[in-house]
Amino acid sequence: MKRIYITLGVLLLGMIAMAYLYFSNLNTETNANDLSLNAVASNSGIVFSFENDKSFYEILSGQELFQHILGKSKAKSFKSLKENLLSQHEVNTSIDGQKVYVGLLGGEGDQVDYLISAQFKLGNDPQKTVNSLNSQKVKVNKIGEIYQLTFTDSTSCYVGIKDVLVVISNTPKVVQHILKEQNLTDLSFANYIKSNSRFNKNTLANLYINFNKAPNLLKSILNSNLNGELSIFNKQNSFAALSYNFSKENLLFNGNTDVNDLTSYYKLFTTVPEQKIVIDNILPHKTANYTIYTINDYKSWFEALTTWFEKQKNSENVLKNITSINQKYRLDLNQIFPKYFKNQFVTFQLSSGEKFGAIALVNGEKVNQLLLDLSADYAPDIKIFKEANIAYSFFGEPFKKFERPFYTIIDNYMVLANNASSIQVFLSRYRNNELLIQDEDYASFRDQLSSSATISFYINNKNSTDIFGRNLKPPYYKQYQSKTGFKEFDAFCYQLSGDNGKFLSNLLLHTKTEKPLETDSLQTNP
Structure with a gap:
């Protein structure tokens, strides 16, 4: 029996030694x-x-x-x-x-x-x-x-x-x-x-x-700073790992995006499951770019937003502002936006450079009534907030640029802009059905990706010509306009879907739809 124990002990030591040598060599090779x-x-x-x-x-x-x-x-x-x-x-x-x-x-x-x-x-x-x-x-x-x-x-x-x-x-x-x-x-x-x-x-x-x-x-490509819509590329401690999917018509990559910065605004969405995107139905035909955010449970998301404000060292100012507005106008903002917000909001820019924000509502008429005292009439269907940073207090970073905006509420959507003329442009195009979803290339683009996401970044190539002209350095703007450059592409999209602390991701460069030549139905063969 003693010999058996000794033999087993020797074998065990041998196995440990072999395993050590194997993994040491493996580590060296790696x-x-x-x-x-x-x-x-x-x-x-x-x-x-x-x-x-x-x-x-x-x-x-x-x-x-x-x-x-x-x-x-x-x-x-x-x-x-x-x-x-x-x-x-x-x-x-x-x-x-x-x-x-x-x-x-x-x-x-x-x-x-x-x-x-x-x-x-x-x-x-x-x-x-x-x-x-x-x-x-x-x-x-x-x-x-x-x-x-x-x-x-x-x-x-x-x-x-x-x-x-x-x-x-x-x-x-x-x-x-x-x-x-x-x-x-x-x-x-x-x-x-x-x-x-x-x-x-x-x-x-x-x-x-x-x-x-x-x-x-x-900085080698742009002649402007990374602000405005480009701020998403500034100081973003994030990595992405994407796999290439071969296609002659498009460039498509799928994979993951990891936000490493706990103070990042996008970190608020890494646990938010994807939602079906519908807010792009209101976007004008001349939309150059947009960023859509979806939220399935506003209450829990707002708790995370409150923590984000604390990390930004801005929670005290936000709370003080809301409290002051509530006391001054004898209302409760927490019974307006949290209660009547639906499940998505968007910021977008037109080809002219005009910038907007929009929030999907459950009951637009009710919100209009509740905001009467807090708003001043500017023109039919156009109002302006009397106080600042209201949308920012409830939705965060994307609405920081709309400090005291003009707004309209139409078909259960609140649309905001910093100029009344911008709201007038939006209303005119919306009522005349001059919408992005009517564009054939956009419809083709939507068919290439999932209709659901948590965050979706989109750039329309054709509508961004003037914007890129102002922001790209001459050699890259020339490439952007060239037929052998980016002119072949119709749109770019980076889609993120929350997944237990990271994002499942789709990156798409979409080419223009080839329209079939129309034939004369009355033509007969000779």
């Missing part, structure tokens, strides 16, 4: 495999990843829409890299089946730089691969510790190699910076990508977004 991921994730706001195999390039060759997003110059560079570099046998063999990461980051001036990172397979000699590049297709010039590759079509790139890591960029500074990086202090985005990549193994490609780095990327 750390090595993270080199390319860490390199791109620590520097890029947008990361696109795929496995370097033949099937990926064959499938992607049928997707021309990526070229419209990249622009003529970047598209030419990537095409040249594929044809002149990645197609070379020595290079392709060295990274065949390896994960390739493509990152976009803000560069100097108006430049958006790209960064490609990958790792050589074990057993491959990186220096031998570099030496094999000199050919009729590629001219190699060593500059310090990096290489400049010039192709026959006059495009060029810069390559850096560190152990098994290879990085490629359009600018030498990006490559030099990667090679000099030693201990990365912030691996949160890289760890997020790594944890989410486990669930995306069977997808063709994945898109990862670090909203923390969005300001640095957008």
Whole structure:
């Protein structure tokens, strides 16, 4: 019996030792495999990843829409890299089946730089691969510790190699910076990508977004600050992991968005289940963009909003304002908006730049009556609040811009704007049925996505021309208007649905609907 115990003990110790060695080696291998991921994730706001195999390039060759997003110059560079570099046998063999990461980051001036990172397979000699590049297709010039590759079509790139890591960029500074990086202090985005990549193994490609780095990327594109509608990209501590769904007609990604900032307004919606969106039925035909929010249980959501005000150090002012209004007008605002709010609200902007907010109500006539003393008549069907920050107190950040707005209530919707003329424009278009839902392209767009969401960001390409003209730097506005640029797209949408603390997400770039040619029904064949 004693021998049995000793034997079992030895076997147990052996198993523990083997397990330790296995997981130690596994951890070492994992750390090595993270080199390319860490390199791109620590520097890029947008990361696109795929496995370097033949099937990926064959499938992607049928997707021309990526070229419209990249622009003529970047598209030419990537095409040249594929044809002149990645197609070379020595290079392709060295990274065949390896994960390739493509990152976009803000560069100097108006430049958006790209960064490609990958790792050589074990057993491959990186220096031998570099030496094999000199050919009729590629001219190699060593500059310090990096290489400049010039192709026959006059495009060029810069390559850096560190152990098994290879990085490629359009600018030498990006490559030099990667090679000099030693201990990365912030691996949160890289760890997020790594944890989410486990669930995306069977997808063709994945898109990862670090909203923390969005300001640095957008400053190269925009000639304005990240305020107004663009404020959603400013100081948003959020990550997104999305899987690419191949389609020749659209660019569609599905996945998750995680809001890491507990003080973010969007955090209030991460546990709110999706609702069927109907408030877009009132939006004018010339709507350039909108953000729709849905709430299934206002009472519990308002408790979260109150906590959010506290985190913003604004709860005392909000409470004092509501109390003062209630005492002054002898009413109870808490018996108006919380009681008669339905389940969604929206902020939107017209092609002219006019900005609006709208709130869906259960009983618009009753709300009109309850707000009589608190409002002043301006024109038929148009009133103005006598006091400030009423909508903000009950719905938060989106209505902060409407401090003491003009408003109208029509068909159980309260519509707000900072100018009476804007309300008049809205009423005219609404009554004449000049609505966005009447647009064929918008109807086609709606068919591509779920009709339900918690938050939905939307941009109408055609109606945003003047707005983008004011906000985009000339090179990017030119790309936006070009037939080989964003003109091919009709709309952009980023849809979020609350799911236990995170968002299930859909990102769609929708192309214009091809209208069939009308034939003359009276025409006869000869």
